[in-house]
Amino acid sequence: DAGVTQSPTHLIKTRGQQVTLRCSPKSGHDTVSWYQQALGQGPQFIFQYYEEEERQRGNFPDRFSGHQFPNYSSELNVNALLLGDSALYLCASSFNLGSSEQYFGPGTRLTVT
Amino acid sequence: AQSVTQLDSQVPVFEEAPVELRCNYSSSVSVYLFWYVQYPNQGLQLLLKYLSGSTLVESINGFEAEFNKSQTSFHLRKPSVHISDTAEYFCAVSSIPYSSASKIIFGSGTRLSIRP
Numbered sequence: 001d002a003g004v005t006q007s008p009t010h011l012i013k014t015r016g017q018q019v020t021l022r023c024s025p026k027s028g029h030d031t032v033s034w035y036q037q038a039l040g041q042g043p044q045f046i047f048q049y050y051e052e053e054e055r056q057r058g059n060f061p062d063r064f065s066g067h068q069f070p071n072y073s074s075e076l077n078v079n080a081l082l083l084g085d086s087a088l089y090l091c092a093s094s095f096n097l098g099s100s101e102q103y104f105g106p107g108t109r110l111t112v113t
Numbered sequence: 114a115q116s117v118t119q120l121d122s123q124v125p126v127f128e129e130a131p132v133e134l135r136c137n138y139s140s141s142v143s144v145y146l147f148w149y150v151q152y153p154n155q156g157l158q159l160l161l162k163y164l165s166g167s168t169l170v171e172s173i174n175g176f177e178a179e180f181n182k183s184q185t186s187f188h189l190r191k192p193s194v195h196i197s198d199t200a201e202y203f204c205a206v207s208s209i210p211y212s213s214a215s216k217i218i219f220g221s222g223t224r225l226s227i228r229p
Contacts, residue, residue, distance in 0.1 A: 004156075033216065033217075035217075035219075040221075040222075041221055041222070042117075042203050042205075042219030042220050042221045042222050043157070043203070043217075043219045044219075045216040045217065045218070048216060056216055058216065090156055090157065092157075092217075100145050100162070100164055100207070101159060101162065102159075102217060103159075104149075104156040104157040104158070105156050106155060106156040107156050
């Protein structure tokens with residue numbers, strides 16, 4: 001049973017560019033959440049998707065957007081990249097909105113130069 | 114709104130010594146409490162969780178945490194640590210009820226380093 005998978009594992013972008021990160025949830029899970037973990041800090045909630053809709057959003061600008069597909073996989077898009085967007089981006093999946101437990105993927109390390 | 118404070122950014126201990134990682138939270142509503150572990154260059158793994166019932170919860174690898182509502186704490190303990198316990202530990206909360214879109218609020222983490 002595959003857990004949460006994310007791609008790519010590492011990514012280097014230049015300021016002003018756009019990036020797309022991908023996440024496949026754990027088998028049987030239909031809810032996907034995204035978190036940003038800056039170096040030396042705890043993860044910060046970006047947003048959560050369920051039934052292809054954004055259900056809740058953290059304190060992130062509109063440059064951060066997402067999408068969920070019918071197969072429950074999800075994308076995180078970041079436009080107009082800033083140096084401060086350099087971080088580990090974590091995807092977590094759960095068994096519907098009512099589940100108390102989220103399973104995390106290994107993350108995508110984004111470096112903005 | 115909820116917040117989590119991990120009082121120690123780093124905790125160095127000798128192998129086979131006991132350890133306590135401290136966590137305090139703030140919330141105006143009831144919460145679920147979690148400890149996650151992050152090994153170097155890996156994602157987060159759930160170590161243990163408190164949802165309801167007994168205030169003492171245990172993990173399969175010897176860690177335990179006790180929910181103290183009056184002190185709003187959820188400290189993590191292990192009586193004897195091993196080199197393999199070297200990792201970053203994150204305390205986290207989420208609000209109850211869990212019937213709508215939910216998010217996990219994390220602390221800033223405690224780096225546990227084990228000395229031989």
